[in-house]
Amino acid sequence: MTDFAAYFDAAADLLDLPVLPAHRDDAIAALVVIMAQAERVLSFPLPDAIEPAPRFIPC
Numbered sequence: 001m002t003d004f005a006a007y008f009d010a011a012a013d014l015l016d017l018p019v020l021p022a023h024r025d026d027a028i029a030a031l032v033v034i035m036a037q038a039e040r041v042l043s044f045p046l047p048d049a050i051e052p053a054p055r056f057i058p059c
Helices: 004-014 021-042
Strands: none
Touching: 004 021
């Protein structure tokens, strides 16, 4: 299991990002949700023939 609190603290230190103690727990909770979503996206298999679009232009 990943230690999200340690990861969050290390990343904040590396980025010299000040995090108020009152916001730390909520930021870690958001990180847990984001990591779970990213895991689902990254685990989706794509065929080798798929190529990314060169540029997205919204309508």
